Amino acid sequence: MAGRRLEARGLGLTRGPRLLFSDLGFVLSAGQALILRGPNGVGKTSLLRVLAGLTSADCGQVLLDGQPTSSLSSAGRHALLYFGHANALKDDFSAQENLADQLALDANFVPLNEQLAALKAFGLLPRRDVLARRLSQGQKRRIGLARLALNVGHRGKPVWLLDEPTNALDAEGAQLFQQLVNSHLADGGVAVIATHLPMDLAGSTQELHMQEGA
């Protein structure tokens, strides 16, 4: 994959009377990750949503490969993968159907055997036909990880925006997640991760400590 580059310049966002962040900037080039730290409610999710283009910032720009992207532009939608608090699973679909559905929406054409391999890697193979409503929170999260795993490498989306991805995951799941991010970065991907867990990532990692009104 060609090196991807994500850059933020002078981002500012207020929500009602509260200033969440102002003049926030960073540069991530291929293989780099940014870890967002900070207490609850400090604006980590809002920042990720701004980067994804779901929320418009009050000022500043997000640049993808040096090109400013407007919110939900075509270039952004091809490059950005947003994995939010919500698992984005349909309760009435099985684990496998949910994965297939997400990949279809990502326009990521993955043959069924590879989908099953990804489900197997996250321990979901025996539960692949179980409706998502009957899966535990951790298992639901793991479907999201399987989707991420199928976005590693030349196909799929190179810029990952992950909002507390390890929520509800057990220790093994968190471990698998770290391996996943590492292989993504090794492949020249870029990741912005909001998390409270210590992250032990291979490539060069930046940390951004967000504070109230900073």
Added chain:
Amino acid sequence: MSAEPSADAELAAPERGVWIAFCRDLKLAMRSKGELGQALAFFVIVVSLFPLAIGPETALLKRVAPGVVWVCALLAVMLTLPRVFQSDHLDGTLEQLALSPYPLPLLCAGKMIAHWVTTGLPLAAVAPVLGLQFGLDGRELMVVVAGLLLGTPILTMLGAIGAALVLGVRGGSILMALLVLPLYIPVLIFGAGAAEASMAGIDVSANLSLLGAMLLFGLVTTPFAAAAAVKISLD
């Protein structure tokens, strides 16, 4: 953009988004069959209440039939509108739709088509049976069905915009009704107008043509409006 030529070739077909969203919503609708039957049951029951309430006066029943069928169809469609976006909004898939490489208006168009197939189409299919209770004859029934086939997609398309706008708003369903019902007035006038014209023995093509024109206009404009409304409610 992508280094992969094959990925580009596949993405060069954004219209696939319509099909993907359509299949997805249709499949989801089939999974919750109870919900699927609700609008239809509502339509059948409410329309059937009128002959009971008004009494067996054929002339009067026939006179009110088009209006009754159309108002009930309109309400039945409106009851199902939250289904278009609400569950996607709650479980976070709406964000994934917005971030999909497929253009959001096309995904919205697919969702609208799926909604119509699961609501408007069944309503039009049972309308002849209900029309019999009002003493409509064959030709009049055909005009009612034709009107519903042309008109209910418009109800879905306009309604989807309203449904997207009230996402995440408390008391959204009443607000949606207030937003959407006034927009339904032209469809109601021409739909019921066609049926009345056929009873009066006048040419019905004017009314049906106007419905068809609204349908075509809606097809090209409302997906964009619905997509814009979705973006606003995600912001």
